[in-house]
Each structure stands twice: as structure tokens, then as C-alpha cells.
Amino acid sequence: MLLGIARIAELGQWMAAGAAAILLYIAVLFFEQILVFGLLVTPIALVLSGAVVGFVLLQHGERAALQVVAIAALIVAALAFFAGFLSARVLMMMLVAWGGALLVSATLRRSVSLNMAVLAAVPLSVLAAVVSVLYQEPLQRYWETALLKLVGPVSDVQRDMLPEGEFDKLIESMSTLLAASVGNWVVVIIVCGLFLARSWQAKLFNPGGFQQEFHRLQLGKQAAIVAAVSLLLAMLLKSALWIALASVLMFVFFLQGLSVLHWLVKQRGMNKGWLIGLYILILLPQTVLMVGALGVAENLVRLRRL
Helix, strand or coil, rough: CHHEEEHHHCCCCCHHHHHHHHHHHHHHHHHHHHHHHHHHHHHHHHHHHHHHHHHHHHHCCCHHHHHHHHHHHHHHHHHHHHHHCCCHHHHHHHHHHHHHHHHHHHHHHHHHHHHHHHHHHHHHHHHHHHHHHHHHHHHHHHHHHHHHHHHHHHHHHHHHHCCHHHHHHHHHHHHHHHHHHHHHHHHHHHHHHHHHHHHHHHHHHHHCCCHHHHHCCCCCCCHHHHHHHHHHHHHCCCCCCHHHHHHHHHHHHHHHHHHHHHHHHHHHCCCCCHHHHHHHHCHHHHHHHHHHHHHHHHHCCCCCCC
């Protein structure tokens, strides 16, 4: 089904621009109007929109991708303007989905290295994490207002069901978590869009190519040391900034950890149910940390024969 989006993008720049624009507008629409579903639909739609741009760049080059982004931006701006949604948030979504896709896909096209492309996503994600820390209070207030608006019709019932003060603490903790996870969402959207675009290209023009690239993913000792040091500083200093930075870096190495596990399942001929169970457990932060630690360790101790 998702491959059909790539086939549409291959029909020409206007079709590609239309697909990228519609997907990004869906992300905007759900974020602005349906918060509870928007928290799920918006990042998925942004990944798909970024993947369209990345696919065009990988297949046809930077110029074609820039033309697609320019057309798509005009379409989204017009739709958002007439719907009353045009705001800085829309521009930020364009920057993350399309700007991130252009950056990492151009890196992959020029270097022919998935390792370099994944690392190229780190600066923009780190910048987003730093901004989220600097503007933590406004972001937290925004999410508090949004969450209270969402639960407004049933808030009195919820307050009665919880001990005194617990409802307010719950809203505060959720808004704090959402405000602090901006950098994580940025790296997730950019890298997942890159992987999807590369998998589309492989399925259409080089079957099995993306799997081979992913199984060879190895980000290097220097990056691993930086991630390990940032995690250590986050644990010792308990600083919001270091926690945000370590979270972004550990997610990047979580991807390498996944690569190791996928390679292991294939090499050993193991049942794919092991991978399904792993992806279910990803919902637990401990799983992400453990797989990320595996990714860091593999750069220091050889675990695969690549």
C-alpha cells in the first residue's frame, strides 16, 4: 500500500508535490483539530510526506526534489491559509519533514553511505532539542492548554476519580514530557522518512538493496563515544539539556542496535516473531535504552562480520 505513494511520486513532479502536500496538510489538520489522534497521525503523515521528497531526491536528484518542495509548500500554504491554520507550526512541520528529508537524502545520494545519512539527521535534531529546552516553559504551557482543552468536557469527572491534586499533576507531567520530546520526534521523523524513501527505491529498482544497507549500519567509534559521554553526563548532572541531547543520540544508536538484531535474526534463520516482539516492547523506554546501548557497544566491540 505504501509503495503506491512512491509509484504516484514517479508519475512526475506535480504528482509528487501533490502527494507530499496532501500528507503534510493531513499532519497539520490532525494536529490542529484532533489532538488525541493528531499525536499519532501527525508524525506518521510527516514521515510519509518527507519520504516522498526523499524518494524524489534519491531517484532524480536535488533539483527535482527542490522543485517538488517549492510546489508542495505553495499548496500547503494556500490550504492552511484558507482553513485558518497558517502559522509558525506549519512552517516548522515543513522544515522538519522536507528540510530534514532534503538534508539526509542528499547526504545518502552523494556519499552512498546510510551511516553518513543517519548521522546527518543529528545536527537538526540536536538543534530542536536545544530549542525545546530553551523554550521549555512556553512549550509546556502550550501543551497544558491543549491537553486541558482536549479533556475539558470530562475533566470534572476525571478530577473526582483521582485523589486531590493528582489530575493537575498528571496534566503537568504529560505536558512536560511532550515539551521535552521535541528533539526525539524530529530525529524519528527524519530518519524514518529516509528509511522509507530508500526502501521504496530499493523495492522498485534494487530489490533487497535496503535490507543489505540496513544490516551494515554502523555509525562509528567517535559517534558512539559522544553518545556514551552524553548519556553519562545526563545521568550525573540530571540537566534538562543533557537529557534531551542524550535522548536524541541514544535513539540514533537504537537504530544501529535494531540493525544488529535484524542481522542476527537473518543470519541465524530465526523466526521473525522475535522482531515482532521486540517492536512491541519498543513502547517501553527501557527497551529503547537497552537496544541503544547495544548499538553503542557494537562500535566498540565487533559483534558482526560485515
